Every structure is written in structure tokens, then in C-alpha cells.
Amino acid sequence: MKGLVINYCFLLLMVICLTQASAQNISRIDSLKKNLPGVSGVEKFNLLNDLGFEYRLSYPDSTIYYCLQAYALGQQLKVSKELSKPLSFIGLASAYKGDYKASFDYHLKSVEVAQEQGDSTQLAYCYNNFGRLFFDQGDLTRAYDNLIKSMVIFEKLDDPVGLAYVYRSLTNIHKSQQDYTKALEMAQRAFRLRKQIGDPRGLLSALTELGSVYSEMKSALDANRCFRQADSIAVKMGDDISLAEIRIGWSEFLVNNNEVNRADTLARQAYEMVNRTRNIRLLPRATLLMGLVHYQLDELSNSKKYFENVIKITGQSHLDLQRDAYFYLSKIHEKEGRQSEATMLSNKYLILKESLQSVELARQIEKLQFQLEIEKKERENETLKTNESKNSAIIRQKQLENIILIVIIVFVSLLFLLQWRNSRKRRDANVKLEVQNQKIEKQRKEIVEQNEKLEKRNHELSELNHEQDTLMNIVAHDLKSPLNRIKGLSDLLEMEGELNVNQKKYLSLIKDATRSGLDLITDLLDVNALEVNREPEFSVFNLNAFLNERATIFRHYASSKNIEINVNQNFNDPVYLDQEYLSRIMDNLISNAIKFSRNNSTIQINTGTRDENCVISVQDHGPGFQPGDLKFLYQKFKKLSARPTGGESSNGLGLAIVKILVDRLGGKIELQTEPGKGSTFEILFPLRKNALV
Numbered sequence: 001m002k003g004l005v006i007n008y009c010f011l012l013l014m015v016i017c018l019t020q021a022s023a024q025n026i027s028r029i030d031s032l033k034k035n036l037p038g039v040s041g042v043e044k045f046n047l048l049n050d051l052g053f054e055y056r057l058s059y060p061d062s063t064i065y066y067c068l069q070a071y072a073l074g075q076q077l078k079v080s081k082e083l084s085k086p087l088s089f090i091g092l093a094s095a096y097k098g099d100y101k102a103s104f105d106y107h108l109k110s111v112e113v114a115q116e117q118g119d120s121t122q123l124a125y126c127y128n129n130f131g132r133l134f135f136d137q138g139d140l141t142r143a144y145d146n147l148i149k150s151m152v153i154f155e156k157l158d159d160p161v162g163l164a165y166v167y168r169s170l171t172n173i174h175k176s177q178q179d180y181t182k183a184l185e186m187a188q189r190a191f192r193l194r195k196q197i198g199d200p201r202g203l204l205s206a207l208t209e210l211g212s213v214y215s216e217m218k219s220a221l222d223a224n225r226c227f228r229q230a231d232s233i234a235v236k237m238g239d240d241i242s243l244a245e246i247r248i249g250w251s252e253f254l255v256n257n258n259e260v261n262r263a264d265t266l267a268r269q270a271y272e273m274v275n276r277t278r279n280i281r282l283l284p285r286a287t288l289l290m291g292l293v294h295y296q297l298d299e300l301s302n303s304k305k306y307f308e309n310v311i312k313i314t315g316q317s318h319l320d321l322q323r324d325a326y327f328y329l330s331k332i333h334e335k336e337g338r339q340s341e342a343t344m345l346s347n348k349y350l351i352l353k354e355s356l357q358s359v360e361l362a363r364q365i366e367k368l369q370f371q372l373e374i375e376k377k378e379r380e381n382e383t384l385k386t387n388e389s390k391n392s393a394i395i396r397q398k399q400l401e402n403i404i405l406i407v408i409i410v411f412v413s414l415l416f417l418l419q420w421r422n423s424r425k426r427r428d429a430n431v432k433l434e435v436q437n438q439k440i441e442k443q444r445k446e447i448v449e450q451n452e453k454l455e456k457r458n459h460e461l462s463e464l465n466h467e468q469d470t471l472m473n474i475v476a477h478d479l480k481s482p483l484n485r486i487k488g489l490s491d492l493l494e495m496e497g498e499l500n501v502n503q504k505k506y507l508s509l510i511k512d513a514t515r516s517g518l519d520l521i522t523d524l525l526d527v528n529a530l531e532v533n534r535e536p537e538f539s540v541f542n543l544n545a546f547l548n549e550r551a552t553i554f555r556h557y558a559s560s561k562n563i564e565i566n567v568n569q570n571f572n573d574p575v576y577l578d579q580e581y582l583s584r585i586m587d588n589l590i591s592n593a594i595k596f597s598r599n600n601s602t603i604q605i606n607t608g609t610r611d612e613n614c615v616i617s618v619q620d621h622g623p624g625f626q627p628g629d630l631k632f633l634y635q636k637f638k639k640l641s642a643r644p645t646g647g648e649s650s651n652g653l654g655l656a657i658v659k660i661l662v663d664r665l666g667g668k669i670e671l672q673t674e675p676g677k678g679s680t681f682e683i684l685f686p687l688r689k690n691a692l693v
Contacts, residue, residue, distance in 0.1 A: 029054045045073050049082075052089045060093035067093070084114035084122045088129050095133055103133055121162070124153035128166050135173060144173055164193040164202065171209055180217045187213045204233050204242060208249070220257050227253065244273040244282055248289055255289075260296040267293045284310055284318045288325060300332050307332070323352035486514045536578035536664050543575045543614070547605055550586045554594060562600045565590070571607040575614055576688045581661045588654040589618040589681055595644045596622035597678075613667075613684040621678040625671070633671065634659035 032051045039047055048070035055062035067086035074083045091106035107130045114123035131146035147169050154162040167190035174183035187210040194206040211226030227250040234243035247270035254263035267289045274286040291306035310325040330345035490510050493499070499507065544567075551565045558565050593603045601621040608615045625633070634655050662669045662683055673679040 042077060042079060045070055045077060045079060046082075048073065049085050049089065052086060052093070056089060056093045056096060060096040063093035064090050081117055081119045082122055083117060084110040084119060084126055087113060088122070088126050091133070092129055095136065100133070100137060107133055120153055120157055121159065124150045124157070124159070124162050125165075126150075127153070128162070128169060132169055135169065135176075140173060140176065144170075147173070160193045160197055161202075164190045164197070164206065167193070168206070168209055171213065175213065175216060178216075180213060184210075184213050184217065200233055200237050201242075204230050204237075204246075207233070208246065211249075211253075215253055215256075223253060224250075240273045240277050241279055241282070244270045244277070244279065244286070247273075248282065248286055251289055251293070255292055255296060260293060264293045264297065284314050284321050287313065288321050291325065291328060295328055295332070300335060304329060304332050319352055319355065323349055326352060486510065490514065536581055538576055538578055540574050540576050541579055543571060543573075543607060543616075544569045546579070546582070547586070547607065547616070550583065550590060551605060554587075554590045557591070558594045558603065561594065561597070563594055563597055563603060564601075565603045565605065567605045569607050571609055571614055573687075575685070577665055577685060581665055585658050585661050585683065586616075586618075588658050589683075592654055593618055593620035593622070596620060598622065609687070610684070612687055614687055615682055615684050617680055617682045619678065619680040624675045624677055624679050625673045626675055630671075634669075 029051065032047055032054065036044070036047055036051070048066045052063040052065075052067035052070065055066065067089045070086040071083070071090075074086065087106050087110035091103045091110060094100070094103035094106060107126065110126045111123065111130065114120075114126050127146045127150035131143045131150065134140070134143035134146065147166055151163065151166045151170070154166060167186045171183050171186040171190065174180070174186060187206070191203075191206040191210050194202040197203075207226045207230040211223045211230065214220075214223035214226060227246060230246050231243065231250065234246055247266045251263040251266040251270060254260070254266065267286075270282075271286045271290050274282045287306050287310045291303045291310065294300075294303035294306060307325040307329045311322055314322050326345050326349035330342045330349060333339075333342035333345060490507055493507055547567055547569070551567050555565055590603070590605070597603060597620045603621075604617075604619040606615075606617045606619070658681075659669060665685060667683055667685040670682045670684065671679060672682070
């Protein structure tokens with residue numbers, strides 16, 4: 001008997017602790033009521049819901065009052081989410097009042113509203129509350145079904161708070177079925193989620209729940225660990241009420257496991273906290289616990305005082321505690337040899353025991369009536385749904401018949417209309433067709449004339465192209481040769497020496513003019529040759545040696561402006577390109593860099609790889625390009641804003657030649673420039689690894 005009583009007390013502690021995290025918070029209620037007059041709209045809707053939730057345990061009528069206001073306001077505002085929340089809270093409050101039929105109706109309505117709004121989060125909470133209602137009424141099948149629905153939704157939403165609630169509810173179901181393995185799994189899941197969330201009260205509740213499962217499994221070590229952690233959290237929170245509840249439950253657990261000395265210490269601490277905080281709710285339990293501890297320690301005199309005090313302070317409430325107090329008082333008097341007093345107290349114990357059994361029997365009858373009422377309501381709902389389906393089917397059939405009839409009438413009308421329109425269109429079309437035939441014949445004759453003119457024009461263009469090629473040959477042979485002779489004679493005069501300053505100046509001007517003319521002729525010939533579209537002749541060669549050779553060729557020219565040419569090679573593999581094309585590309589880029597760079601500057605030639613491309617860059621420190629230059633950058637004969645720094649000539653063909661040759665080699669050219677700070681041209685060629693094998 002003693003073990004049964006202690007177990008009962010311990011389970012009672014579990015129920016109280018599980019509701020502690022969501023218990024009524026007077027200071028929060030006062031704060032919410034203070035803010036209520038100053039808000040409106042959705043903010044007021046949320047505030048009314050919060051007030052209703054806080055009142056649900058101690059004042060469920062207030063919950064119903066505020067949540068009915070919230071629901072009416074939500075309908076008025078046409079809120080798109082959470083309209084089911086006040087209905088769910090009213091369902092909880094109705095259950096706390098003992099009106100389980102109303103609780104069922106409101107929970108059912110909350111599920112329907114959440115489904116209509118597509119509010120997955122609230123639907124999951126509704127299913128959880130529905131499951132708890134069925135569990136309280138002993139209908140474990142319906143409870144489990146609703147809790148599983150809730151768990152599936154919360155898992156899809158990845159909502160740790162909601163999942164923690166569901167796991168706690170599932171823990172209670174598995175415990176009631178003595179399936180402690182599954183109960184432990186659910187309790188551990190709830191604990192991990194509460195730890196992840198970081199809410200101390202939620203973690204406190206999860207640890208207490210986990211400790212209760214371990215105690216049922218007779219795992220004293222794990223149960224003690226959970227109570228110890230919960231005790232530590234309550235100490236850090238500075239919450240004496242929660243700490244007292246935990247230590248009362250922990251002490252009861254220790255008494256049940258014959259660890260009376262440890263239980264005595266915890267019981268004394270809890271009793272002192274309860275008296276200090278004047279907590280009337282916990283005082284009867286704490287007093288009974290002190291009596292039990294002293295009884296186990298065989299301190300009968302002290303034990304009797306505490307049990308008598310339990311009877312004194314409970315009055316007409318806590319009949320279960322009075323029953324246990326009378327039981328132990330009868331045992332104490334029996335040990336002390338006062339048999340008559342022991343018999344009288346034992347009779348009082350038996351009377352209270354029978355009374356509580358009658359209450360429990362009434363409760364069981366009430367649960368059965370609730371289940372019968374729910375089954376009846378479900379049958380009525382099924383009947384209504386069946387009739388509704390039949391009526392909907394009849395209505396759909398009639399609607400379909402009406403639609404078919406309308407479609408037939410419209411179809412026949414359209415046929416007549418189309419027939420009339422087609423006959424009219426056919427007459428109009430014949431007239432238009434005749435007119436179009438005449439136009440087509442006229443256009444055919446015009447096309448024949450245009451073709452003849454185009455043929456004549458093509459012949460003229462062919463002759464012009466031939467004349468252009470001839471002219472270019474004349475430039476190549478008849479102009480280039482005299483200029484070469486002039487250049488050669490200038491070189492001879494320079495080699496003769498004995499020239500005065502003016503003669504040297506004039507000779508330099510002659511050489512510059514000749515070189516400019518030769519460069520122009522070379523570029524014109526290159527453009528003409530490229531437009532003939534000569535196919536590239538690819539070969540494998542060493543890029544580093546090639547670039548060093550091109551840089552060496554231009555260093556003499558660069559030295560006249562004190563410009564240094566550096567080659568930085570980060571690519572050491574051979575390349576597969578047209579060497580002649582690449583020579584023309586690099587010559588133009590290097591000569592342009594020298595031409596437009598300031599004296600005493602540096603030209604940097606770099607190689608490397610990027611995105612499966614071989615990259616060759618030429619960087620100068622010239623004037624750079626203006627934004628307006630970029631759209632003309634690679635066009636022939638377009639002179640840009642920058643001017644050569646040494647008075648050199650520029651014909652506007654160099655970059656056009658570079659662009660044509662880069663395109664022929666399957667590469668691309670990119671420019672990075674900043675006005676006044678120079679430019680960098682990057683040439684990217686795809687790496688043809690297969691060609692190099």
C-alpha cells in the first residue's frame with residue numbers, strides 16, 4: 001500500500017510539472033490587459049488570443065470570453081491565417097471546465113477553419129490539442145491518430161516548438177500503455193528539441209517528463225540525472241516555485257527508491273521554500289512529503305505532526321492527500337499501541353478511499369458517455385457528408401445537363417452564323433482574289449525587272465572588287481618599293497655621317513614619314529588579305545620563346561622613349577595556333593602600347609591560364625580609353641581620343657586587324673582600361689589539349 005501511495009504522489013507531480021511551462025503568468029496577463037485598449041486590427045486580434053491562452057488553466061471562462069472576441073474580430077478583419085487559434089484555445093478551456101462535448105465541437109471547428117485557410121502550422125496545433133482531448137477521455141486510438149497527423153505536419157514545417165509539444169503528448173500515450181521504450185524515445189526527442197530551442201521553462205518540463213519515464217523504467221541513475229539537471233536550471237532561473245516542485249517530486253522519487261536520507265534533505269529544502277513563498281497550492285503536498293520522510297526515518301512523533309497538519313490545511317479539498325494522511329496516522333497509532341485511535345483513523349481512510357473510487361468511477365462513466373457522444377456525432381457527420389455528396393452529385397448532374405443543352409443551342413446557332421458568314425466571305429474572297437491575282441502579275445513583272453537590275457549590279461560590283469584587288473597590288477608593288485628605296489637611301493645618308501644638326505633633323509623626319517607610309521601600306525595589305533579569308537594554319541610552338549622574340553624586336557623602338565618591356569610567363573606548355581597570325585596580333589598590341597605609353601614607363605606582357613583558356617595580356621601606362629571610344633574600338637579607320645605620346649602616326653587599322661585575327665583563331669579579346677591610368681588588352685585562346693598530344 002505504501003508503494004502505491006508514493007507512486008500516486010510521484011505521478012501527480014509529473015502532471016503538475018508538465019503544465020508548469022504553460023501555467024498562468026499573472027504579470028504577463030496584467031501587461032497584456034494594459035496594452036489592450038491601445039491597439040486595433042490584427043495586433044488586437046493577436047493580443048486577445050494571447051490573453052485567452054494565459055487564462056486557460058485557472059480561469060477558463062476568461063479564455064472563452066477573450067477568444068470569442070478574437071474570433072469575431074478575425075472574421076471581421078478577414079485574417080488569412082491563425083483564425084483557428086482562438087477556436088482551439090476555447091476548446092482547451094472547455095476541457096479544463098469539464099465540458100468535453102463543447103471542447104470537441106470547438107476543436108473540430110478549429111481543424112476545419114485551419115484547413116480552409118491552408119494554415120499548416122495552426123492545423124498541426126489543432127490536431128495536437130484534439131489528440132490531448134481524446135487522451136484525457138481515454139480514447140487512445142483517436143488520440144494517437146490525431147497526434148501522428150500533427151507530428152507529420154510539424155516535421156514537414158521543421159517546427160521544433162510544435163514537435164516538442166507533440167513528442168510530449170506521445171510520451172504520455174506510450175506511458176499509459178506501459179510501452180516505456182517508445183515513451184523514452186519520444187521524451188528524448190522532446191528534450192533534444194527543447195535544448196535546441198533554449199527556452200528554460202520548456203527544458204525544465206522536458207527534463208521532468210524524461211525523469212518520469214526513467215522512473216517508470218526503474219532506471220534510478222538516469223532519473224536522478226534528469227531531476228538534477230532540472231534542479232540546476234530552476235536554480236539559475238531563480239524560480240523558487242518551480243524549484244520547490246522539482247525537489248518535492250525528486251524527494252518522492254527517492255523515497256520510493258528507499259533513498260530516505262537524500263529524500264529528507266530535498267524535502268526539507270522544498271518545504272522551507274513553500275513556506276517562505278506562502279504557496280498554498282504546494283503546501284499540502286510538501287507537508288505530506290515531510291510526514292512520509294519522517295515516517296520512513298521512524299521519527300513517528302514528527303511524522304504524526306505533519307500528517308495531522310495535512311488534514312488541517314486541506315479542508316474539503318485534496319481528498320487524496322487526506323486519505324494518505326489518515327492511512328499513515330493509523331499506522332503510527334498502531335505502532336504506538338493505541339489500537340482504538342488506529343481503528344478510527346483507518347475507518348476514515350477507508351471512507352475517503354471509497355469516496356475517491358466513486359469519483360473515479362463517475363469519471364470513467366463520463367469518459368464512456370463522451371466517447372458514445374463522439375461516435376454519435378461522427379455517425380451524424382458521416383450521414384451529413386453522404387447526403388451532401390448525393391445532393392452535390394445530383395446538382396452537378398443537373399448543372400451538366402443544363403450546360404450540355406446550352407452548348408448544343410449555342411453550337412447550332414454558331415453553325416448557322418458560320419454558314420452565313422462563310423457564304424458572304426466566299427463572295428468577298430472571290431472578288432479580292434481577282435484583284436490580288438492582278439497585283440501578283442504586276443509584282444511578278446516588277447520582280448523580273450528587279451532581278452535583271454540586280455544581276456547587272458552584281459556584275460558591276462564584281463568588276464569593282466577586281467579593280468580594288470588591282471589597286472592593292474599597285475600599292476604593294478608600285479608604292480611600297482619607292483618608299484623602301486627612300487628608306488634605304490635615308491639609312492645610307494645616316495651611315496655616311498658628317499651631317500649637321502638640321503640635316504639630321506630633316507633625315508629623321510624623312511625616315512618617320514617613310515616608316516609611317518610603309519606601316520599604312522602594310523596594314524592596308526593586311527586588311528585586304530584578311531578579308532580574302534585565308535584559313536589559319538595551326539602548328540605547335542613554344543609560346544614563351546615566341547613572346548621573348550617579339551619583345552626583343554620592339555625593345556630598340558621602345559628604348560627611344562625610355563620604355564621598358566617586361567615578359568612575365570606563367571604558362572609553360574606549348575600552344576597550337578597560327579604563328580603568323582599571332583605575330584601580327586602581338587606586333588600591333590606591342591607597337592600600340594609603345595606608341596601610346598608615356599616616356600620612362602613600363603610595358604608588361606603576361607601569360608597564364610583561366611577557364612580552360614591560354615591568356616596573353618599586354619599592359620601599358622598610357623592615357624587609356626574614354627567611355628565614348630569603346631563602341632568604335634575595333635572598327636577600321638576609326639581614330640580614338642588617345643594620341644601617340646611621341647608624335648607617331650596612327651591609321652586606325654591596328655586594333656581592327658587584331659580583332660579579325662583573334663576571331664579567326666577562335667579566341668576573344670577583352671579590354672580593361674581606366675582613363676589616365678593605362679590599358680590592358682587580354683587575348684584568350686582555348687587550350688586544344690588533344691592537338692598537343
